[in-house]
Amino acid sequence: MYALLALLAFGLLLAVHEMGHLVAARLLGLRVPRFSLGFGPPLLSFQLFGTEYVIAAIPLGASATVHGMNPHAMGLEADAKSYSAQRPWRRVLVTLAGSLANYLLALGILFALYTSGTHVVVPLTVGTVVPGSEAARAQLLPGDRILSVDGQPTKSWSDFVAIIARSPGQERTLVVAREEDTRVVQVHPRADERGVGRIGVSQQYVFREHGSREALAQALLHTRRVAIEGVNLLLRMVRGPDPLEEPTSSVTVMRQSSDAASSGWDSFLRVLVTLSVALAWVHLLPVPGLDGGRLVFLAIESIRGKPVSPRVETLTHTLGFLAITGAILAVAVAEVRRALPSPQTPPPVSGALPLPPPSPDAGEATRRELAGDGGLAAPPAPAPPAPDAGTAAVPGTKPDGGPLPVDGGAANTG
Template identity: 25%
Template sequence: MNTVIAFVLIFGALVFFHELGHLLLAKRAGILCREFAIGFGPKILSFKKNETIYTIRLLPIGGFVRMAGEDPEMIEVKPGYHVGLLPGKDGKIEKIIINNKEKYPEARIVEVEKADLEHGMFITGFEEGEEEALQRFEISEHSFFIMDGQEVQIAPYNRQFASKTLGQRAAAIFAGPFMNFILAFVVLFFLGLFQGSPVDEPKLGELTKNGTAIHSGLKEGDVVESINGKTVSSWKDVVDIIRSSPDKELSFKINRSGKDLSVKVVPESFKAGDQTIGRIGAYNPVEKGFFTAVKYGATETFNVTKEIILGLGKLITGQFSIKMLSGPVGIYDVTDKVAQSGIENLFRWAAMLSINLGIVNLLPLPALDGGRLLFFAVEAVRGRPIDRQKEGMVHFIGFALLMLLMLVVTWNDIQRLFLLK
């Protein structure tokens, strides 16, 4: 149960901050955001604040921000329709009633002759009882359809995604993955702030209770000067020698409070994948401080990003098999193991997943944020956007292929974790 909670919280946080990036930049550009959703499928919780409906949906496999103009409007007003019109205090129409008009006796019933609810924001038509006089009704910029008793805000063209500049649209899309990098940095920053930031010095940090280091007489704070006569100048040097010497006696020359001492230590052997390495139960030294934590957060975010990109490069070149990819099932299994190793490692794992989500979404593949940014780049070169229907078809096909890949990866996870055990 703890693993389930940890998985849901981590995955939910990654999706939340990703979609929050889209939402904030879209709203800043003046785009009408109809819905901010975590998950897909049926709604299990929803509330409305200002113009946006915030929802949590049943399937926790992603999220979305529904921006006006990205999808065809579901409600249209065409010539010949009979609609009810309710004016606001300024005389402009604030509500257009599509059906069940009898529930609104104060509404003015109009047979539509022409409607422009994007650019001109008007309806012309004949009001009941005055069929001979064609009238023009101005529509408010903040108006609503009422259909089946539900209000749906009308989106003038200047509130739609496509009306914004190329830079504004690109920023709204890029903000999602960018927020994942920001989230990872913040998590790692706080780890560095409270746990301390590792420093590359040949100095012993905290010692484990049952490690060979503490049993051999080493103490936290000892400065390692040499091992078996080999001078060491960094924590990496110390680790490399220990890892390569399982069950072999090592002579540590240390400096403790200004005194030089010699200590014999035998690293215990430890199985790490296909290798047997040595360890003595000593952590590297740490420093605490605001600016040290900032540096640690930025450095670790960069290093993890680099490693993931190199891994993707191996996948493209064939050095990395698709069978080694993990989907939700595999991620859940790793989360279970990491959760058992401590809260600190769980936060590090969350930061790595956040970076991974950001990088994957920036890949120039249809249906991903990177695919949309690629279309924007083409638009910048051409000087005009690609036909929306063609772009939509490309994204639809890309989404279908991604779902197929997800099924393959999930099946591989199930085989690896259950069927092959």
């Protein structure tokens, strides 16, 4: 049910992207003969301002047919309302409008969440301590703020998690602030089932409403952080998997979407933000068949002073589209193989609990680490803690009940 909801939401984001192209083209005076929502046999169609709007049987994705984008159409040179007859800068605006629409949608959702009130992380502050864990043995308490690890100042909760994850069985010295005092404690991270170090703590949350100006500033920072995390995710995929991370995959992202949807619309909207920003940036990649590939041809045209041969452009976009389709099929095959049971995989231990899903606001498709400052995060649904693992953060406040600063981070367990 929730996977279907996430899939439909992704289709909605694609429709928003194409609607951006349509609106930009119409504002610049270009003709848009057809806009189709979904694909397959048409169920409903109507005319509006010279554009035929079609609702198809399968409500996934959309397409906007801008007159003149196909360089092989007849009579384009004599038609002043065609895409190919426009100056390069006007065509750039139409091409960028899809990604801009996705970005503005994400920004609007975040602005609404911040102004209406939502849970935000308290930077570098302990929210829960698992009984019997290393953190409990070190007498860490909710509300303690992590200042440094082994003498090195901690910049974010994700940095703290990364240090702990890479040091199972090693002693780490933490400097924590508790109210007005500073304490020095030693912890010995325990290895979980994947060999990742854990001490049994999670970050703290607080529910807060923001004013309009602050909400806009936080939304801008949030989308910026999501974009940075997307770049880092792409670099990790190129660099190769981290043995301390769950393998990154499209199913991981979909699973996070489903888990977030099950914990409420607030969390699901955050996932929608992440997907919308990711979709905006993916379309801008300089790959033929995407908006970024079309921008490359426009740049070449501006440098040469004349357009690229329509045959060359069409062939390049076709090859790019086939490459993208092949990549999608390869990912699908890899996901099917990943889903098949492996004879070498040991059966699950009775009574063991899975790691809780992380907050999806930072845009990273892993369960271990979500980096960033100044963002909001969705507290996962509460679950009984595992004896030696971190637990999901729950909303909290400072011990004295006072207001808490909003500086960001994400749900991570250490």
